[in-house]
Amino acid sequence: DRFLPEPSLEKQPELHIHIVVPNEFQTWGKYNIGITAGAEFTAVRPEWLEGLNRMDLNIVPSEFTKEWIVKTKFDKTNEETKEKVGELLLDKPIEVLFEGYDESIYGNKSADDDINTELNSIKEDFCFLFTGHWLQxxxxxxxxxxxxxxxxxxxxxxxxxxxxxxxxKTCGSTPSVVDRHEVLGKIDQIKKQFPGQNLPPVYLLHGDLTDNQMNALYHHPKVKAMVMFTHGEGFGRPLLEFSTTGKPILVSNWSGHLDFLKKDAVTLIKGRLTDVPKDAFPENIYQEGAQWFTCYFDVVKKELIKCFKQYKKYNKKASRQKVYAKNFTRQKMTEKLGMIIDKYVPEFPTEVA
Incomplete structure (x- = not known):
């Protein structure tokens, strides 16, 4: 019931590109391409594999996503005998296309009056920045x-x-007033675990910002480093966009962002694979038995303190990432997409009037 109705067209399109979760992929064209962010853990649902197999070609944003889609397999069994009769696995082509950053915006120092007003009101001169949704x-x-x-x-x-x-810089599902109060409430609940302590300040920047405002935030002199100890990313574009500043990044040593982060230019936090909890995803995305990454908290603490105390050392190596990030611009993404299209999409006969 999530499927869109088939569009009413005068003729079938030669090329149909569907950007959605794989179980909703539809084949409305003569040649069909599915584009999806994929999953952030070690297995996908069988309905996703079925959707991917409906398409002529699939495109995902990282080698990580491709790897775990390709590795996922399910047994097909006879409903009566319960005997294995085959396997469900990906049997269609899959290519990786990174999410390039807009080089006309990111990587160029800029300022924004609203961003400056907010950050200039912060008394601390050293701020770690997290950017991303606070999900369920x-x-x-x-x-x-x-x-x-x-x-x-x-x-x-x-x-x-x-x-x-x-x-x-976060919000829940939607940047609303209600959501803002919910996020502040969750921060307060964590703060209550430390009664009587003089805790460091946590500031909330809530709601949507333009790309120009995000770039101004990243370049603001009080923002010293980005931190993200994510369990898993299909790609992690905020990390790529921030890396164009040449400032330090502290991030989990796992998943999609490893495609574009230079290992000797960022701080990769060690950890281990743990089972994905059921409350982390909606039922139509969660897959039993899947795992994701959990950072070692003692390593996180050590690196946060070291980055604060030895900032010049961390900042020096981060400059190499700024250069490396130029391999992942939107222009280079466009060029790679063209190569993928040329490789797979057939030439269609021209209609004669």
Missing amino acids: GGLGNDRKDVGALIKIFYESFGKKLKKPALIL
């Missing part, structure tokens, strides 16, 4: 692990005399 799931179970990030930040600097700040 209890503490430690939301996909980007925002709740755990706040808790670890408090633990790292709560008893320190000199403290940095943490800026959360």
Whole structure:
């Protein structure tokens, strides 16, 4: 019932490109391409494989996403005998197309009056920045692990005399007034775990910003580093966009962002694979037995403190990432898409009037 009705067209289109979760892929063209962010963990649902197999070609944003789609397999069984009669696995081509950043905006120092007003009101000169949605799931179970990030930040600097700040550019499902109060409530619940402590400040930047405003935020002198201890990313474009500043990045050593982050130019946090909790995803996305990445919290604390104390050292190596990021511009993405289209899409006969 999630399928869109078939469009009413005078003739069947030669090429149909569908950008959606794979179980909703439809084949309305003579040649059909499915584009999806895929999954952020180690297995996808069988309905996703069935959807991917409906298409002539599938495109995903990272080698990580491709790897786990290709590795996922399910047994096909006879309903009467319960005997295995085959396997469900990907049997259609799949290519990787990274999500390029807009080089006309990102990588160029800029300012924005609204951003400056907000950040200039912050008294701290050293701010860690997190950018991303605060998704469903209890503490430690939301996909980007925002709740755990706040808790670890408090633990790292709560008893320190000199403290940095943490800026959360986040919201839940929709940037509404209700959502803002819910996010503030979740921050307050974590803060209550540290009664009587002089905790470092956590600031909330809530709602939608333009690309120009995001770039101004990234380049603001008080924003010193990006932190994201995510359980898994299909790609992680905010990390790519921020990397064009040449400032330090502290991030999980797993999933899609490893395609574009240079290992010797960022700080990759070690961790382990853990089972994906059921409350982390809607039922139509969650797959039993799937795993994702959980950072070692002691390593996170150590790196946060070291980055704050030894910032020049972290900032020096980050400059290499700024150069490397130029391989992932929107222009280069467009060029790669053209190569993929040329490789797979057939030539269609021209109609004679």
